[in-house]
Amino acid sequence: MTSSDTVLRRPVTASPRRKQTLSRRTDVRDGLLFLAPFLLVYALFLLYPVVQSVIISGFKWDLLGAKPKFIGLDNYTHMLWGTDIQWSPGHAWVAQLIIITITLLIARSLFLRAGRRRAGAVAVAVVGLGIAFVLGFHPGPDGAWNDANFWTSLQNTLVFTLVSTPLLVGLGLGLALLLNNKRKAGGFYRAIFFLPYVLPVSAVTLIWSYMLNPDRGLIAGFLNWFGLSGIPFLSDPNLAMPSIIVTTVWWSVGFNLVLFLAGLQDVEPSLYEAASLDGAGYWKKFQHVTIPGLSHVFVLVIITQVIASFQVFGQVYIMTKGGPGTSTEVLIQHIYEAGFKNYQLGYASALSVFLFVVMAAVSAIQFRLIAKDA
Amino acid sequence: MRKIHRRIALTAAIPVITALAFSGCSSSASSDGSAAGADSTDAAISAVTDAQLQGASISLARFFGDCSDTVGDSTNVSTTVGECATITALTNKFNAENKWGIKVTRLGGASWDSYYDTLNSAFAGGTPPDVAIMHGSSLVDYASRGLLLPTDGLAKITDIDLSDAVPAAKTAIGYDGTDYAVPFDVHAALAHLNVDLWKQAGLIDAAGNPVMPTTADEFLADAKTMKEKTGKNFMGVARSGDQLGVHVFESLLQQGGGDILNADATAGAIDSPQGTTALDFMNKVFAEGYADGNQTYDAAQQSFLGGDTAMLVNGTWVVDQYRTTAPFTYKAANFPTLFGTPAVWADSHTWTIPVQPQADPVKYRAALEFITFLYAHDQDWALGTGHISARTSVLNSDTYKAAPQRANYADTGLTIARPIPHIANWPAVSKALVNAIESNWFQGSSPSDALKSGQANITSALNQ
Amino acid sequence: MVTVAPSAVAPDTAVPSRPIPSKDGQPPKRARSVRYHAFLIIAAGTWFLPLLWMISLALTPNDVLQTSSTSLLPTALTLDNLFNVFNAGDLLRWFLNSFVVTTVTTALTVVFCAMAGYAFARIDFPGRRALFVVVIAGLMVPREGMFIPLFLLFSGTGQQNTYDALILPRLAAPLGVFIMTQFFSKVPAEMEEAARIDGATRWRIFVSIMLPLARPAMASLAIFTFVLTWNDYLWPLVISTKTEWFTVTTGLASLQSNFAATTNLGDLMARGLVGSLPLLVVFLLFQRQLIRGITLGSGEK
Known part of the structure; x- marks a missing residue:
């Protein structure tokens, strides 16, 4: 986190007297003792699983018995490769074009800023162009991906993330701006928007599965009122993912709202006054005071959101089980099914490692891009 | 409160740390309980005395749903309707009437689609249930890993007559020449008819019975007539969020002489002329509006029961439910044969006894007594649900023949049913098949692309 | 020029309202206020609708719902569904499980994180910075994706279906450590000094000085x-x-399969409602702490 340095950079205690009372040795001892309980659970239940995932991913590891067999990188080839895979430059040209354009724009803006950002600009360019290059791979006329579902679920996860993140960030910010004042009932409104966030995912899906039901749902009832017939939101492949996104937005926008509200209240009031004195209108102030003042909240919200979206599971698994077809199948579900339906823990772990690498990369890039002084 | 924390922390820390020390080596228990030890296990189970069985308690894992609140403690299996109520009453009956006081407790409220996930997880943790239901199509994965007790020997102990099992059921319980379960039924897809609508459309014979189409063209013509005369859908099937739509495809594929796998089950075979014909035909039915392609199980059923569908393709499991609740003249019929050879998707429910790490012969025996009881009451199951009995003697009995609707689809059990492939890795193969067909229905793949990539994916799943 | 609506600024806060320039041609303040509230009431009402519908279904008899479930307010009232929740099924047991798991997890997390946070913020020992970075890096680990090794760990030792298994993995919460470290690093050094001179041990200082100070942060966490x-x-x-x-969360999900849902919609919704109740209560009582917990996690305040 950006603030890791700011937290620790403060001198802990700099009093000359402390050396007399507490020696360096007791510091070491106390430090370890105080950290011991947390570090133990942290090592066991967070670090160990990460390491173990990498190890298991090198094995053909059957959930139900048969002895694990070391197979090197086979799980990764199964995941990432196929038969008769070819590369042609413009295979997914729309996506490639978009990625290249965005990459170059970002790299350019980074490059034009302070000199020490140049390394960042190069890194962004390399990663972006690398992705565009990788998108050129595809199975030839007689080929197929080894695990086509992996690519589908990756694509669905990306779509979910890329659509829901801007919605959640935008709506959260919009509501925060509306509620950031001392008008009456502000707390009441905030409470209403925030309320769904505390519900368990299964209560949320219970509500929304029926809200969206074409025969028995509230939305269908509303449509019937206008003489329209119900829409099968969750069983129409084009509407299923949007429905899940809407459900997610309803559920969790309150979280971002709260963060943005807190951020807004930290913006120096004097800056607004100064801007007003300069004759700035609302939009100018928003642009030059609010947005820069919120930049650290943006970093946080976007990172939290992307990390959470990449791990989306409950809503999808309960509401559609990944269907219709594979139109809503997501990565975590694919991991779950590889492990518990197809008995392949080794392969499931390889998928986990992939997820881990992607998320680490995404977080790193986000820090580089958005953080004030990364 | 603090005491609880400490205890939890302590009890947890020890085994977890031990596990760490042996990190990675903690794969699941029980890898070879196969034939070698079977004889001695059988002997031990056979030697269990009545006294030892007194008050034994065993756990039961099954799907079919939870209806303890409606059935309560009732043991009256003659009045129950539907899978859930019937199996609950049967279990109650065993608990109430068995002479040893064996108590069967049901585990898990898992719905049918996540049943195997939970079961796998229990096997992996070394805590499998004492009795588990399995589809014939899933049994191979467990039998081949030595996770199930062979039943040929056990059958002799309690006089289970497995030679009475109908061929489809007999296939379902076998793996590599050995039986690993006791069959409970054969279930298949049927055509559930709203006779009133068929009458209205004039699609009946002199006796007033619906006349089923016998070719694809007749089917489409009938569907057109139905639409014109009544405005209703000719067919209904749960295509979204359920596999019944794919089961229709499988059935039509096989009617044309095609199959899901090649003859020696080493590769997929859906990318065939028969596959294309079947898929094209289905697409036409949906495209012409003769069936609603977005129906879920719930929606398809509601539409049928609400009188908006002339023929619902659904399993044998709803015959008695529809018979008793449909507000119109209901008739169950064989799934129509449209491409020459009669064939329809079918599977079996079977009862298995998982190998236990403790291998307690008393529990094994109690489990055996329970599944012996269920096999003996197979007729109650068949009559309560609509499933086709797994036993020849039941199918030939007068009671069964006289039961409502059963004669209408007797042929399904005798000749039409095509059990799905009895192979290892069926979950992965099945998923590849379903994905292929659904990629055409829901994701815009052309039929030829869908079948081609589906066939490749099936082959790849087979060889994992 | 700046006009700050007089009603908009409470004297004890430094938080301004959005400064609204009062130019000519703008509608009068009252009209704007009405518009503002009208908009928000509609928006908040829409947001609340799904929840209201669940409550309404939970209060409607099942047989009424068989024919129609698309009305927002109950067409007939009953409390049977809510009573049924406690009569049949496993919901009570699920409640107990959720309650035990949640309270123990919460208590242990807070204690462990407070101790670790104190160590990181106030004790100077070698490797402190490196360890802290390792802990914070844990925020990037996709927790949800790492369940296979955890599953093997617990199932391999026969710990399935135990409170241990449900509780322990949750305790590795780097975010909590971050929150507490941040809090303790802002406590003025003088507070500790006095106690040190009196010869108090580190543990005593932690328990009798630091923890009471950290109460709000701990409550939020x-x-x-x-x-x-x-x-x-x-x-x-x-x-x-x-x-x-x-x-409660997994149990409710297990009730939502195709087959169960058709007949007893009222029961189902009642279970959803009752299952969410503890959270709604927590929300009503502790909204402030919850919100601060979220903002603390962001390194805001």
């Missing part, structure tokens, strides 16, 4: 942890194979 733990879905789904070891 606790409430936040409570909500997250109660709502945890994937891990309990993976590690509990028996119904009696489900939590």
Whole structure:
């Protein structure tokens, strides 16, 4: 986190007297003792699983018995490769074009800023162009991906993330701006928007599965009122993912709202006054005071959101089980099914490692891009 | 409160740390309980005395749903309707009437689609249930890993007559020449008819019975007539969020002489002329509006029961439910044969006894007594649900023949049913098949692309 | 020029309202206020609608719902569905599980994180910075994706269907450490000095000076942890194979299969409502702490 340095950079205690009372040795001892309980659970239940995932991913590891067999990188080839895979430059040209354009724009803006950002600009360019290059791979006329579902679920996860993140960030910010004042009932409104966030995912899906039901749902009832017939939101492949996104937005926008509200209240009031004195209108102030003042909240919200979206599971698994077809199948579900339906823990772990690498990369890039002084 | 924390922390820390020390080596228990030890296990189970069985308690894992609140403690299996109520009453009956006081407790409220996930997880943790239901199509994965007790020997102990099992059921319980379960039924897809609508459309014979189409063209013509005369859908099937739509495809594929796998089950075979014909035909039915392609199980059923569908393709499991609740003249019929050879998707429910790490012969025996009881009451199951009995003697009995609707689809059990492939890795193969067909229905793949990539994916799943 | 609506600024806060330039041609303040509230009432009303509908269905008899469930307000009232929740099924047991898991997890998380936070913020020992970075790096680990090794760890030692399995993995919460470290690093050094001179041990200082100071931060962390733990879905789904070891969250999900839903919609919604009730209560009582918990996690205040 950006603030890791700011937290620790403060001198802990700099009093000359402390050396007399507490020696360096007791510091070491106390430090370890105080950290011991947390570090133990942290090592066991967070670090160990990460390491173990990498190890298991090198094995053909059957959930139900048969002895694990070391197979090197086979799980990764199964995941990432196929038969008769070819590369042609413009295979997914729309996506490639978009990625290249965005990459170059970002790299350019980074490059034009302070000199020490140049390394960042190069890194962004390399990663972006690398992705565009990788998108050129595809199975030839007689080929197929080894695990086509992996690519589908990756694509669905990306779509979910890329659509829901801007919605959640935008709506959260919009509501925060509306509620950031001392008008009456502000707390009441905030409470209403925030309320769904505390519900368990299964209560949320219970509500929304029926809200969206074409025969028995509230939305269908509303449509019937206008003489329209119900829409099968969750069983129409084009509407299923949007429905899940809407459900997610309803559920969790309150979280971002709260963060943005807190951020807004930290913006120096004097800056607004100064801007007003300069004759700035609302939009100018928003642009030059609010947005820069919120930049650290943006970093946080976007990172939290992307990390959470990449791990989306409950809503999808309960509401559609990944269907219709594979139109809503997501990565975590694919991991779950590889492990518990197809008995392949080794392969499931390889998928986990992939997820881990992607998320680490995404977080790193986000820090580089958005953080004030990364 | 603090005491609880400490205890939890302590009890947890020890085994977890031990596990760490042996990190990675903690794969699941029980890898070879196969034939070698079977004889001695059988002997031990056979030697269990009545006294030892007194008050034994065993756990039961099954799907079919939870209806303890409606059935309560009732043991009256003659009045129950539907899978859930019937199996609950049967279990109650065993608990109430068995002479040893064996108590069967049901585990898990898992719905049918996540049943195997939970079961796998229990096997992996070394805590499998004492009795588990399995589809014939899933049994191979467990039998081949030595996770199930062979039943040929056990059958002799309690006089289970497995030679009475109908061929489809007999296939379902076998793996590599050995039986690993006791069959409970054969279930298949049927055509559930709203006779009133068929009458209205004039699609009946002199006796007033619906006349089923016998070719694809007749089917489409009938569907057109139905639409014109009544405005209703000719067919209904749960295509979204359920596999019944794919089961229709499988059935039509096989009617044309095609199959899901090649003859020696080493590769997929859906990318065939028969596959294309079947898929094209289905697409036409949906495209012409003769069936609603977005129906879920719930929606398809509601539409049928609400009188908006002339023929619902659904399993044998709803015959008695529809018979008793449909507000119109209901008739169950064989799934129509449209491409020459009669064939329809079918599977079996079977009862298995998982190998236990403790291998307690008393529990094994109690489990055996329970599944012996269920096999003996197979007729109650068949009559309560609509499933086709797994036993020849039941199918030939007068009671069964006289039961409502059963004669209408007797042929399904005798000749039409095509059990799905009895192979290892069926979950992965099945998923590849379903994905292929659904990629055409829901994701815009052309039929030829869908079948081609589906066939490749099936082959790849087979060889994992 | 700046005009700050007089009603908009409470004297004790430095938070301004959005400064509204009063130019000519703008509608009068009252009209704008009406418009503002009208808009927000509609928006908030829409947001609340799904929840209201669940409550309404939970209060409607099942047989009424068989024919129509698309009305927003109950067409007939009953409390049977709510009573049924406690009569039949496993919901009570799920409640117990969720309650035990959530309270123990919350208590242990808060204690462990407070201790670790104190060590990181106030004790100068070698490797402190490196360890802190390692802990914070844990924020990037996709927790949900790492369940296979955890599953092997617990199932391999026969710990499926136990409270241990449900609780322990949740305790590795780097975010909590971050929050507490941040809090303790802002406590003025003088507070500790006096106690040190008196020769108090580190543990005494922690317990009698630091913890009382940290009470608000701990309360926020606790409430936040409570909500997250109660709502945890994937891990309990993976590690509990028996119904009696489900939590409210996984149990409710298990009720939502195709087959169960058709007939007893009212019962189902009642279970959803009752299952969410503890969280709604927590929300009503501790909204402030919860919100602070979230903002603390962001390194805001």
